[in-house]
Amino acid sequence: MKLNRIVVVGGSIAALTAAETLRIEGFDGSITVLSDEKVPPYTRVPLSKSALAGRELEDDLTLPAMSDDVDLRLHTRAEGLDVHRRLVHTKEGSVPFDGLVIATGARARTVGHRRGGERVLRDIEHSRSLRADLATASSVLVVGGGFLGMEIASTCRELGKDVTVVDREPPLERLLGPLVGARIRDAARMAGVRIRVAAGDVELVGGKTPSGARIANDEVLEADMVVSAVGDLPNIEWLLGSGLRLNGGVHVDAWCRARPNIVAAGDVAVQAGPDGSSRRTPSWTNAIEQARAAAQALLRAENAAPYRPSHYYWTEQFGLDVKMVGPPGSDGTPTISEGSLDCPPALLEWHTSGTAYRVVALNHGIRPAKLKRLVPAHHSRSVLR
Ligand SMILES: Cc1cc2nc3c(=O)[nH]c(=O)nc-3n(C[C@H](O)[C@H](O)[C@H](O)COP(=O)(O)OP(=O)(O)OC[C@H]3O[C@@H](n4cnc5c(N)ncnc54)[C@H](O)[C@@H]3O)c2cc1C
Known part of the structure; x- marks a missing residue:
C-alpha cells in the first residue's frame, strides 16, 4: 500500500529521528509529529548531569530542528488509536494516517508516596525545579541506585550537597556487575556519598513532599x-483498546512493526531477543538506532534490514566516564584487557567461548564505534536475557 500520510507520535529523540529518516529515505508524503510537550525536542541526557549542575543552559539542550516540511504539533497529546480506521485521536480532533510511528517513550516510575508529590527527573521541567530547589537544600536522599540515581547523586555532590543513595541492591551491580559496580561505588564514597543498601522495601515518609525514607528496622533516612x-x-495508556499487543510496552517484530503500517521505537518498544524473551531497551542510542530501523521498515517492509541493537550505553558520574557495549548484567567475570581499574583508563571484556559479549571502558578514550566492533553484534544479541 502506498503511504501518503505518516503520523509520528512522540516529541523526543525517537520521534525526531524517525521523521528525519523518513525524509532521508525519500518519503515525500506528509509527516505530522504529535508531541504533548510544550517545547521542541531536546536531549534528556544532560538533565541529570551538566544541566542539573548548571554547566549547560536549557537552550543548549534543544535538538536540531525538524525539516520545514514536517508538521510538528506541540502540546498535542495522542489520546487514542483506531487501527482499522487509521486515526490517532487527540483533543483537537482525529489525525488520519497511512503509516504510524509510535515513539511515546517512558515516564518516571515512582516509589508510590501515598500523598503524591514525589520528586522525579524525566523531563526539562523536572530538572528545572530540581535545580531551583537544590539552591536551598543542604541534604539530598536519592532512592534508586541505577545509572540515573547515581548521576543525580554525583551532580548533587558536585553542588556541595550532603548526599545519600538508598537501594535494595548495591548500586549499579545489576547493570555493570560486581567489579565495575564496586569501582563506581568506591568513587561515590570517595566523593562523600553515603550508600545504604536496604533489606526490603523503601517507603517514603513525610507530608505531601517526602522528607525521608523508611527502610528496614523502622530506620528513617531524612533529607x-x-x-x-x-x-x-512506558507511555502506552493512549493505546489501550487499540488491539496492539501491549505488555510492558508496544510489542514489535524484528522490523519494529506492531502492524504492517505501524512501527514503534525507543523507550516504548518491546522487542524479542533471539532467546525469545522480550524487553524494552531504554537508552539514547537505542532510541536513535531503533527509530531509523522502524522508519525504514515502514517504507520498505521486509526489504529493510531487521533491527540489530548495538547495545551501546554510557554514563558519567563521580569523575568516571563509563562506556559499555553488550547487554547490561551482573553475569560473568571480566578480564582487564587494558589499563587498571584502580587507576583508569581501563578496558574490561567479558568473554564466552573466546568471543567478547560485553566490554566496558572507564575513562578510556576509545571511540564508541571502535568499542562496538569489539563485540560482534550477533553475539551480543545471543546472550540477551
Ligand atoms: C535525566 C536523564 C538522563 C539520561 N541519561 C542517559 C545517558 O547518559 N545515556 C543514555 O543512553 N540514556 C540516557 N537517558 C535515557 C534517554 O534519554 C532515553 O532512553 C531517551 O530519551 C528515549 O527516547 P524516546 O524518544 O524513546 O522517549 P522519550 O525521551 O521518553 O520521549 C517520549 C516523547 O513522547 C511524548 N509523549 C508521551 N506520550 C505522548 C502522547 N500520548 N502523545 C504525544 N506525545 C507523547 C513525551 O512527552 C516525550 O516527548 C537519560 C534519561 C533521563 C531522563
Missing part, C-alpha cells in the same frame, strides 16, 4: 530533598 530514581514506565 531536605528526596528524589526517586527507580526506573521508568
Whole structure:
C-alpha cells in the first residue's frame, strides 16, 4: 500500500529521528509529529548531569530542528488509536494516517508516596525545579541506585550537597556487575556519598513532599530533598483498546512493526531477543538506532534490514566516564584487557567461548564505534536475557 500520510507520535529523540529518516529515505508524503510537550525536542541526557549542575543552559539542550516540511504539533497529546480506521485521536480532533510511528517513550516510575508529590527527573521541567530547589537544600536522599540515581547523586555532590543513595541492591551491580559496580561505588564514597543498601522495601515518609525514607528496622533516612530514581514506565495508556499487543510496552517484530503500517521505537518498544524473551531497551542510542530501523521498515517492509541493537550505553558520574557495549548484567567475570581499574583508563571484556559479549571502558578514550566492533553484534544479541 502506498503511504501518503505518516503520523509520528512522540516529541523526543525517537520521534525526531524517525521523521528525519523518513525524509532521508525519500518519503515525500506528509509527516505530522504529535508531541504533548510544550517545547521542541531536546536531549534528556544532560538533565541529570551538566544541566542539573548548571554547566549547560536549557537552550543548549534543544535538538536540531525538524525539516520545514514536517508538521510538528506541540502540546498535542495522542489520546487514542483506531487501527482499522487509521486515526490517532487527540483533543483537537482525529489525525488520519497511512503509516504510524509510535515513539511515546517512558515516564518516571515512582516509589508510590501515598500523598503524591514525589520528586522525579524525566523531563526539562523536572530538572528545572530540581535545580531551583537544590539552591536551598543542604541534604539530598536519592532512592534508586541505577545509572540515573547515581548521576543525580554525583551532580548533587558536585553542588556541595550532603548526599545519600538508598537501594535494595548495591548500586549499579545489576547493570555493570560486581567489579565495575564496586569501582563506581568506591568513587561515590570517595566523593562523600553515603550508600545504604536496604533489606526490603523503601517507603517514603513525610507530608505531601517526602522528607525521608523508611527502610528496614523502622530506620528513617531524612533529607531536605528526596528524589526517586527507580526506573521508568512506558507511555502506552493512549493505546489501550487499540488491539496492539501491549505488555510492558508496544510489542514489535524484528522490523519494529506492531502492524504492517505501524512501527514503534525507543523507550516504548518491546522487542524479542533471539532467546525469545522480550524487553524494552531504554537508552539514547537505542532510541536513535531503533527509530531509523522502524522508519525504514515502514517504507520498505521486509526489504529493510531487521533491527540489530548495538547495545551501546554510557554514563558519567563521580569523575568516571563509563562506556559499555553488550547487554547490561551482573553475569560473568571480566578480564582487564587494558589499563587498571584502580587507576583508569581501563578496558574490561567479558568473554564466552573466546568471543567478547560485553566490554566496558572507564575513562578510556576509545571511540564508541571502535568499542562496538569489539563485540560482534550477533553475539551480543545471543546472550540477551
Ligand atoms: C535525566 C536523564 C538522563 C539520561 N541519561 C542517559 C545517558 O547518559 N545515556 C543514555 O543512553 N540514556 C540516557 N537517558 C535515557 C534517554 O534519554 C532515553 O532512553 C531517551 O530519551 C528515549 O527516547 P524516546 O524518544 O524513546 O522517549 P522519550 O525521551 O521518553 O520521549 C517520549 C516523547 O513522547 C511524548 N509523549 C508521551 N506520550 C505522548 C502522547 N500520548 N502523545 C504525544 N506525545 C507523547 C513525551 O512527552 C516525550 O516527548 C537519560 C534519561 C533521563 C531522563
